[in-house]
Amino acid sequence: MNDSTVSETPLELLIRIEHVSRQAGHQLPEKIETQPLWRGIAFSVEQWRLLAPLEAISDVVECGLVTAVPRTKEWLRGVANVRGTLYSVTDLACFLGHPPMTSETEGKLLVLNDTELRSAILVDDVYGLKSFDEEQSDAENASLDADIGPYVSRAFKQHDQVWAVFDVHRLIGADAFLKVDWKASA
DSSP states (O other): OOHHHHTOOHHHHHHHHHHHHHHHSOOOOOOOOOOOOEEEEEEEETTEEEEEEGGGEEEEEEOOOOBOOTTBOTTEEEEEEETTEEEEEEEHHHHTTSOOOSSTTOSEEEEESOTTTOEEEEESEEEEEEEEOGGGBOGGGSOOOTTTGGGEEEEEEETTEEEEEEOHHHHHHOHHHHOOBTTSOO
16 A cells, blocks of 8 residues: 555545546447337238238237128128127238128237227238338338229338338228218119
């Protein structure tokens, strides 16, 4: 011990220890601000590559047995039991004016996260979760053809592929979607 350390006050000793520690310690990494990512479920219907906001979908399941409901529109495939709850099943392509899927068990069901409506949409395929940052937003490709355009809120571009965001709330709020009786106007 040298003479300078004996005459140090406790505060001076703590300051000196802090100084020595900072010189010997490693620098912490810089805090990098990152943009929050937009996340959604990627799926396809006909030729469209679509995304549903993650919070709009409660489940994704294989399309199993769908029980037809008589006297309804062609696009309402029927009802399906998904994990003990009955959901109406809408063939999304058919609803948009395209031919219905031909096989009873073809495609996947996206169960909509709406406890009042209890509905699922039948789609061609589901690719899983996709994430995008705002720099990938592609406003010029957000409006697609007339069939699906009213249900698209925005688009993202990733690796030269455009992914349109399918607005589930616009779908379930559309009068045409709620009028399933075959006599009801489209």
